[in-house]
Amino acid sequence: MIDIELALRVFIVDDEPPARNRLRDLLNDCSEQLALEVVGEAGNGREALDKLAEIIADVVLLDIRMPQMDGIELAQHLNKLPKPPVVIFTTAYDAYAIKAFDLRVIDYLLKPIRLGRLFEALNRARLAVPVQTETLRELLPEPRKNLSIHERGKIHLIPIEQVLYLRAELKYITVRTAEREYLIEESLNALEKEFATRLVRIHRNSLIAKDAIAGFEKGGDEGESGWMVKLKGLDELLAISRRQQHIVREFSRS
Amino acid sequence: MNKAPSIRQNARQDGLPNFRNLGTLLRILIISNGLALMQAILLANSWTGVAQHMMQINTLLTPVLFSSLLLLWVAQPWLNRIAYRRGMVAVTGLVVALTLSIYYFGGELYRPPDSADGYFDLMRCGLLSAVVCGILLLYFRLRSRVLSRALSDARLQVLRARIRPHFLFNTINAVLGIVRAQPKQAETALEDMADLFRMAMSDADDLVPLGREIQLSKQYLALEQMRMGDRLRVDWQIRDVSDDVLIPPLLLQPLLENAVYHGIEPLSQGGSINVALRRNGDQLHLVVENPCPVRADVPHQGNLVALRNIRERLDLLFDVEASYHVESGKDFYRVEIIFPYVSRVKERPLP
Numbered sequence: 001m002i003d004i005e006l007a008l009r010v011f012i013v014d015d016e017p018p019a020r021n022r023l024r025d026l027l028n029d030c031s032e033q034l035a036l037e038v039v040g041e042a043g044n045g046r047e048a049l050d051k052l053a054e055i056i057a058d059v060v061l062l063d064i065r066m067p068q069m070d071g072i073e074l075a076q077h078l079n080k081l082p083k084p085p086v087v088i089f090t091t092a093y094d095a096y097a098i099k100a101f102d103l104r105v106i107d108y109l110l111k112p113i114r115l116g117r118l119f120e121a122l123n124r125a126r127l128a129v130p131v132q133t134e135t136l137r138e139l140l141p142e143p144r145k146n147l148s149i150h151e152r153g154k155i156h157l158i159p160i161e162q163v164l165y166l167r168a169e170l171k172y173i174t175v176r177t178a179e180r181e182y183l184i185e186e187s188l189n190a191l192e193k194e195f196a197t198r199l200v201r202i203h204r205n206s207l208i209a210k211d212a213i214a215g216f217e218k219g220g221d222e223g224e225s226g227w228m229v230k231l232k233g234l235d236e237l238l239a240i241s242r243r244q245q246h247i248v249r250e251f252s253r254s
Numbered sequence: 255m256n257k258a259p260s261i262r263q264n265a266r267q268d269g270l271p272n273f274r275n276l277g278t279l280l281r282i283l284i285i286s287n288g289l290a291l292m293q294a295i296l297l298a299n300s301w302t303g304v305a306q307h308m309m310q311i312n313t314l315l316t317p318v319l320f321s322s323l324l325l326l327w328v329a330q331p332w333l334n335r336i337a338y339r340r341g342m343v344a345v346t347g348l349v350v351a352l353t354l355s356i357y358y359f360g361g362e363l364y365r366p367p368d369s370a371d372g373y374f375d376l377m378r379c380g381l382l383s384a385v386v387c388g389i390l391l392l393y394f395r396l397r398s399r400v401l402s403r404a405l406s407d408a409r410l411q412v413l414r415a416r417i418r419p420h421f422l423f424n425t426i427n428a429v430l431g432i433v434r435a436q437p438k439q440a441e442t443a444l445e446d447m448a449d450l451f452r453m454a455m456s457d458a459d460d461l462v463p464l465g466r467e468i469q470l471s472k473q474y475l476a477l478e479q480m481r482m483g484d485r486l487r488v489d490w491q492i493r494d495v496s497d498d499v500l501i502p503p504l505l506l507q508p509l510l511e512n513a514v515y516h517g518i519e520p521l522s523q524g525g526s527i528n529v530a531l532r533r534n535g536d537q538l539h540l541v542v543e544n545p546c547p548v549r550a551d552v553p554h555q556g557n558l559v560a561l562r563n564i565r566e567r568l569d570l571l572f573d574v575e576a577s578y579h580v581e582s583g584k585d586f587y588r589v590e591i592i593f594p595y596v597s598r599v600k601e602r603p604l605p
Contacts, residue, residue: 016424017481018428019428019431021431022427022428023431025434067520067521093420111424111427
């Protein structure tokens with residue numbers, strides 16, 4: 001069977017212009033033996049997400065250490081794309097974190113990058129499947145800086161500082177910011193664990209941002225006669241369950 | 255690498271202390287008075303007796319101390335030039351001679367009226383002053399030995415920091431990235447890198463001219479600018495400072511490296527590092543200030559290693575004459591270092 005080989009679409013993300021240059025040069029060298037095409041590049045995570053909403057890439061070469069959003073967080077957001085690309089990390093020094101993982105799961109290139117190694121990684125990427133989000137989580141024990149949702153073909157980032165509360169509703173979780181609501185598909189327990197320094201649980205189904213607490217009010221229309229919490233910038237009151245009443249004491253003092 | 259002459263284990267010869275350093279003077283005053291206090295406690299049989307004996311000892315000790323320190327201050331340049339052994343003999347001889355003459359000319363003040371043997375008393379004072387002087391010289395010798403080991407350790411640490419993989423590999427990668435399109439810039443970058451490594455491995459003197467350190471820092475910044483482009487901006491403000499002022503080597507450059515690594519790199523918009531150098535009387539003020547990402551939690555750990563190293567070296571070189579201040583704000587980091595403005599090459603900086 002003769003198959004017309006499709007060119008591998010490669011996207012480059014690195015905050016350093018010379019490093020992007022280097023990758024372009026090397027990819028150019030590879031293209032003599034391997035059908036590939038550089039479809040774009042970006043200098044930071046946000047720019048990458050914006051561009052990849054419009055361009056389809058098969059492989060993303062992704063620098064790990066970048067300002068604001070590192071490569072590992074970006075890779076998690078990229079997984080929300082309708083057709084997630086295969087990620088190959090590039091790094092100068094923190095490979096020890098990745099080495100623990102099987103090469104079949106996560107591929108990485110050490111800077112300075114060698115042509116042979118890049119070629120090998122691209123060949124492998126043809127057969128590879130995108131890295132699982134859970135695997136990426138394990139790599140980066142730090143909490144993410146953004147939540148992401150896939151909406152109308154585009155990935156929206158919600159900076160975690162803007163989140164006022166999270167409320168579990170049937171299948172989804174409502175993410176409330178001062179402006180609007182979003183729906184994400186994650187587990188409330190996992191989110192509580194990940195953002196333990198920012199968020200606090202007030203109810204079986206809700207987490208609120210500690211910084212956003214404006215005050216507490218007695219009352220309750222659900223007959224719970226318990227406390228309600230008021231959040232900065234929101235009119236609605238959220239119920240605090242009986243088991244979580246202690247947070248009224250903890251937070252009203254400060 | 256171990257054999258490299260640059261990182262000598264015994265980099266410093268024994269030497270006399272710098273009698274023009276405030277720290278040295280304070281140490282001499284404290285130790286000699288401490289010895290006097292011990293003698294007073296031995297002689298006395300009550301607490302008021304201790305005070306009386308102390309006063310009695312001090313009538314001789316204080317004039318001897320101050321006149322010796324004054325003469326040693328004057329003789330410092332000459333003492334720097336002669337061998338350690340001869341210097342030791344000269345200092346002891348000077349102190350003993352001063353003691354004897356002050357005792358002799360002090361007349362009734364020092365001679366107890368009931369003392370039968372004036373000759374014994376004279377000899378005793380001379381002998382005691384020689385012993386105290388010997389103890390002090392021994393102390394300074396031991397101290398400088400301990401310190402010189404710490405100095406070579408410091409150099410090793412600086413070297414290790416220089417070979418920080420982050421800097422090394424990213425820079426090599428960046429040079430590879432520009433070598434095809436801009437071979438000239440790539441050449442300069444490699445030369446700058448070689449200079450940085452040479453400096454870290456160098457057999458430099460205790461102090462280097464400021465101009466050299468500034469040049470090295472600018473080479474370092476050029477390398478970082480190659481990688482980061484206009485995200486990294488540097489504002490130099492040098493006032494009333496000449497290029498041949500002497501400063502400890504690798505003082506400014508590691509501070510800049512910290513500012514870049516912890517301050518500018520994590521900011522997506524980058525920022526400006528402010529470097530200010532100015533002379534204030536006989537002191538040199540060095541301030542490095544950089545923006546950094548807003549962080550609610552504890553200040554970054556990474557900074558501490560390099561900063562502690564610099565602080566140790568300043569302690570070793572200038573004792574109490576150097577001061578060091580770090581201000582870690584919510585979105586900025588500021589290091590201020592004040593140390594003596596040393597412009598003569600001859601002077602030995604070690605206390």
